[in-house]
Amino acid sequence: MKTLILAPGAVGVYFGGRLARSGAEVSVVARRDYDVASAHGYAVESIRGDFHFTPRRVLKSVAETDEVFDYVFVTAKAFADSVALLRGAVRSRETAIVLIQNGIGNEKAVKEAYPDNELISSVAYIGVSRPEPGKVLHQGSGILKMGVYPSGPITPKLRDLAAAFEKAGVECTLFEDIQRQRWDKLLWNISYNVVSVLAGGVDTQGMTKKTAAGKVCSALMDDLIAVANACGVALSRADAERQIEYNENFPAYKTSMLQDFEAHRPLEIEPILGNAMRLAREHAVFVPAIGLCYNLLIELDRKNTLKNA
Amino acid sequence: MKTLILAPGAVGVYFGGRLARSGAEVSVVARRDYDVASAHGYAVESIRGDFHFTPRRVLKSVAETDEVFDYVFVTAKAFADSVALLRGAVRSRETAIVLIQNGIGNEKAVKEAYPDNELISSVAYIGVSRPEPGKVLHQGSGILKMGVYPSGPITPKLRDLAAAFEKAGVECTLFEDIQRQRWDKLLWNISYNVVSVLAGGVDTQGMTKKTAAGKVCSALMDDLIAVANACGVALSRADAERQIEYNENFPAYKTSMLQDFEAHRPLEIEPILGNAMRLAREHAVFVPAIGLCYNLLIELDRKNTLKNA
Numbered sequence: 026m027k028t029l030i031l032a033p034g035a036v037g038v039y040f041g042g043r044l045a046r047s048g049a050e051v052s053v054v055a056r057r058d059y060d061v062a063s064a065h066g067y068a069v070e071s072i073r074g075d076f077h078f079t080p081r082r083v084l085k086s087v088a089e090t091d092e093v094f095d096y097v098f099v100t101a102k103a104f105a106d107s108v109a110l111l112r113g114a115v116r117s118r119e120t121a122i123v124l125i126q127n128g129i130g131n132e133k134a135v136k137e138a139y140p141d142n143e144l145i146s147s148v149a150y151i152g153v154s155r156p157e158p159g160k161v162l163h164q165g166s167g168i169l170k171m172g173v174y175p176s177g178p179i180t181p182k183l184r185d186l187a188a189a190f191e192k193a194g195v196e197c198t199l200f201e202d203i204q205r206q207r208w209d210k211l212l213w214n215i216s217y218n219v220v221s222v223l224a225g226g227v228d229t230q231g232m233t234k235k236t237a238a239g240k241v242c243s244a245l246m247d248d249l250i251a252v253a254n255a256c257g258v259a260l261s262r263a264d265a266e267r268q269i270e271y272n273e274n275f276p277a278y279k280t281s282m283l284q285d286f287e288a289h290r291p292l293e294i295e296p297i298l299g300n301a302m303r304l305a306r307e308h309a310v311f312v313p314a315i316g317l318c319y320n321l322l323i324e325l326d327r328k329n330t331l332k333n334a
Numbered sequence: 335m336k337t338l339i340l341a342p343g344a345v346g347v348y349f350g351g352r353l354a355r356s357g358a359e360v361s362v363v364a365r366r367d368y369d370v371a372s373a374h375g376y377a378v379e380s381i382r383g384d385f386h387f388t389p390r391r392v393l394k395s396v397a398e399t400d401e402v403f404d405y406v407f408v409t410a411k412a413f414a415d416s417v418a419l420l421r422g423a424v425r426s427r428e429t430a431i432v433l434i435q436n437g438i439g440n441e442k443a444v445k446e447a448y449p450d451n452e453l454i455s456s457v458a459y460i461g462v463s464r465p466e467p468g469k470v471l472h473q474g475s476g477i478l479k480m481g482v483y484p485s486g487p488i489t490p491k492l493r494d495l496a497a498a499f500e501k502a503g504v505e506c507t508l509f510e511d512i513q514r515q516r517w518d519k520l521l522w523n524i525s526y527n528v529v530s531v532l533a534g535g536v537d538t539q540g541m542t543k544k545t546a547a548g549k550v551c552s553a554l555m556d557d558l559i560a561v562a563n564a565c566g567v568a569l570s571r572a573d574a575e576r577q578i579e580y581n582e583n584f585p586a587y588k589t590s591m592l593q594d595f596e597a598h599r600p601l602e603i604e605p606i607l608g609n610a611m612r613l614a615r616e617h618a619v620f621v622p623a624i625g626l627c628y629n630l631l632i633e634l635d636r637k638n639t640l641k642n643a
Contacts, residue, residue, distance in 0.1 A: 223532065224633035237629035244626055313622035317553055320546035324533035 026189055029087070030080075030098045031110045032056050035153035036125055037100030038067045038161045040169070040195065042078030047193035052082040052090070054114075059085055061159030071163035073194065087113045096121050096145075096186060099135075102285075103128040103296035108138045115139055121182045125149050125169070127214045127281075128296025129207050129304075132174045143182055144174040146203045148210040152278045165278050168196045170210070172203025208253045208260050212268045214297050215249050216242035218282035219318050222292070222325065230277035234269055241314070243269070248312040252301050255308035286325070289332045294322050335498055338396070339389075339407045340419045341365050344462035345434055346409030347376045347470045349478070349504065351387030356502035361391040361399070363423075368394055370468030380472035382503065396422045405430050405454075405495060408444075411594075412437040412605035417447045424448055430491045434458050434478070436523045436590075437605025438516050438613075441483045453483040454492055455512045457519040461587045474587050477505045479519070481512025517562045517569050521577045523606050524558050525551035527591035528627050531601070531634065539586035543578055550623070552578070557621040561610050564617035595634070598641045603631050 026049040030041040033053050045051040055062045066079035084090060097114045099107045103126040115122060121143040124132060132146050152165030169190060173180055179199045190197040200206050221227055224238040232238040246265040253260035285292055298319040305312040335358040339350040342362055354360040364371045375388035393399060406423045408416045412435040424431065430452040433441060441455050461474030478499060482489055488508045499506040509515050530536055533547040541547040555574040562569035594601055607628040614621040 220630075223630050225637050227633060227637075231633075237632040241626050241629045244622065313553065314626050317550050317623050317626055320549045321529075321532050323546040324536060324540075328534050328536075 026050065026096070026185070027092060027094045028052070028096045028098065029054065029092075029094045029114055030100065031087075031114060032101050032105075033058075033098075034100065034102070035155040035161045036149055036151065037098060038078060038155070039069060039071075039151065039153050039163055039167070040100065040125065040149070040190070041080070041098065042067060042069050042076065042161075043193040043195050044189055045078055045080070045193075046076065047189040049189055050081045051078075052084060052092070053080045054084045054087050058158045059083065065159055067159055067161060069161045069163060071167075072165065073163070073167070091116075093117045094120050095182075096123050098123045098125065100125045102126070102291075103131050103293050104291060107131065107135050111135065111138070115142060118142060121145055121186070123147060123171075123186070124174075126296070127210065127218075127293060128300060129204075129211055130300040131296055136174060143180060145171055145183055145186070146174040146207065147171040148203075148207055150210070150213075152275075154279070154281075154284055165275055168198070170198050170200060170203070170206045172200040172206065174203065176202045176204060205258055205260075208249070208258045209264055209268075211297065211301070212246050212249055212260065212265055213272070214282075214293075215301065215315065216245040216268070217272060218280045218293075218297060219245060219322065221280040221283040222286045223318060223321055226283060226287070228277040228279050228283075229272055229275060233273050239269075241318075244314040245318060248305075248310075248315045249301060251310045252305045252308065252312060252315075255310045256304055286329060289329055291330050292322060292326045294319065294326060298322065335359065335405070335494070336401060336403045337361070337405045337407065338363065338401075338403045338423055339409065340396075340423060341410050341414075342367075342407075343409065343411070344464040344470045345458055345460065346407060347387060347464075348378060348380075348460065348462050348472055348476070349409065349434065349458070349499075350389070350407065351376060351378050351385065351470075352502040352504050353498055354387055354389070354502075355385065356498040358498055359390045360387075361393060361401070361403075362389045363393045363396050367467045368392065374468055376468055376470060378470045378472060381474065382472070382476070400425075402426045403429050404491075405432050407432045407434065409434045411435075411600075412440050412602050413600060416440065416444050420444065420447070424451060427451060430454055430495070432456060432480075432495070433483075435605070436519065436527075436602055437609060438513075438520055439609040440605055445483060452489060452491055454480055454495070455483040455516065456480040457512075457516055459519070459522075461584075463588070463590075463593055474584055477507070479507050479509060479512070479515045481509040481515065483512065485511045485513060514567055514569075517558070517567045518573055518577075520606065520610070521555050521558055521569065521574055522581070523591075523602075524610065524624065525554040525577070526581060527589045527602075527606060528554060528631065530589040530592040531595045532627060532630055535592060535596070537586040537588050537592075538581055538584060542582050548578075550627075553623040554627060557614075557624045558610055560619050561614045561617070561621060561624075564619045565613055595638060598638055600639050601631060601635045603628065603635060607631065 063083040150168040187197040372392040459477040496506040
């Protein structure tokens with residue numbers, strides 16, 4: 026199983042590393058981590074047991090190899106230009122493209138650029154961070170939900186991939202309607218990720234339903250449910266309650282958006298809030314909480330990323 | 335005209351100082367500024383010309399004097415316990431109590447404690463700050479709107495006070511329905527004050543209508559108009575547009591709430607948002623923007639004031 030992970034951050038290293046432990050041949054195109062990763066691979070400190078991930082090859086560019094991959098992974102932040110990332114990496118119709126990203130609406134441009142390739146859409150429930158180059162810290166969960174884009178029966182390629190993940194200890198559930206799962210995950214991202222930043226830097230346990238921050242999370246979820254329903258996605262308040270309960274029982278964790286904010290990296294505003302807002306406008310759904318948080322984040326992000334310049 | 339200003343901050347020193355220049359005898363009960371003010375008075379650096387304010391007396395406590403005042407001013411932040419501040423200062427039915435504060439619902443407790451005294455309710459449009467003890471910086475506007483609480487014709491005492499302010503160059507407009515003016519001012523406070531903090535520290539020119547922050551301001555104003563209307567106060571979108579235009583043409587200014595936030599002082603959350611929210615609940619008005627910002631500010635304030643402990 027020849028696999029390539031493009032520009033992996035914490036998520037890409039974690040799942041790539043797991044996949045390698047199943048016996049798959051996993052190479053990476055590294056960016057920021059290139060020097061460390063090519064010399065030493067990646068150290069993964071995990072609640073499930075630490076492990077080391079030595080990629081088959083660490084490339085600076087995909088042009089350094091002529092290998093035909095079975096799977097090419099895009100695990101970059103969802104505001105990244107996935108089509109640009111994929112350029113040169115997809116050399117056969119047999120290559121499946123795997124997206125592991127938050128948000129909705131991310132797959133469209135990739136499908137248009139590679140209409141003949143299988144496109145596997147995934148969301149990850151995982152608490153990982155990258156405290157330093159070449160090192161990944163895995164603190165919570167680690168589940169994958171996958172399906173064929175836009176929807177459809179489980180393909181052999183998808184089944185093989187899931188089997189490899191399961192072999193490496195990654196719980197991997199397959200869905201014929203993966204969009205439903207993307208929206209479901211978005212319930213979490215549009216609330217906890219967003220509020221962790223807007224409330225001045227709170228971890229997930231600072232956003233339980235008893236807190237003022239938790240009330241904002243709940244309002245954001247209600248807005249998203251209204252948009253989902255207008256789009257024909259059967260999300261309901263019961264899904265929100267399940268996410269809330271999940272969060273209550275999950276150990277305190279610093280959300281990925283808060284990690285990005287503190288590192289002065291750009292925030293996933295568009296895939297998480299912007300796309301939902303645009304769909305709301307299209308369907309004439311009133312989403313005051315999403316709209317307000319979107320605008321506040323735009324301001325915070327603009328000022329915050331200046332500090333990284 | 336014997337006047338006492340209780341625990342003056344920037345607003346109290348500015349208007350007290352102006353009043354003194356009209357010939358009024360103005361004393362203060364000083365707290366943080368006591369040492370500097372009793373030794374040197376207050377230096378007011380003003381866009382209208384710098385001046386010095388030497389109070390007739392600088393008291394540590396109102397118990398140090400047995401004077402009967404014509405006017406006792408409360409200019410403290412609106413979350414302060416005005417009744418506690420006034421204790422011992424109101425020695426006659428002839429003493430008028432003057433509140434210069436933001437927010438709505440502030441007068442009720444004072445009126446209950448001093449039912450026989452005239453209560454003058456005021457809002458100030460002014461850009462002032464207190465860069466250091468004993469010093470006040472006046473950067474914008476400086477207008478007072480005053481009326482008898484809860485409403486009613488202009489009394490002789492109020493007219494005298496206004497005349498003294500006018501003599502000292504303070505534009506002072508009197509209203510038979512001061513509540514309408516309080517709500518009108520609240521349009522500004524509930525938007526620009528709040529968003530200046532939530533958007534990560536922006537000045538007033540960073541919240542013009544073209545900005546993302548300005549859109550949040552507008553949403554907050556719409557919510558407040560709905561509450562006002564439910565309470566029988568004839569606020570309209572035209573009032574919001576007037577506030578927006580006022581802000582567009584006012585020089586860049588750091589709002590009082592942002593000043594408080596940066597100094598790790600508690601924020602005027604309840605008088606500005608909390609009271610409006612409670613009225614909204616009473617009248618079953620949906621105020622998503624106010625509710626959301628209220629909860630975010632509660633979180634920010636809690637963490638921010640810890641740093642002052």
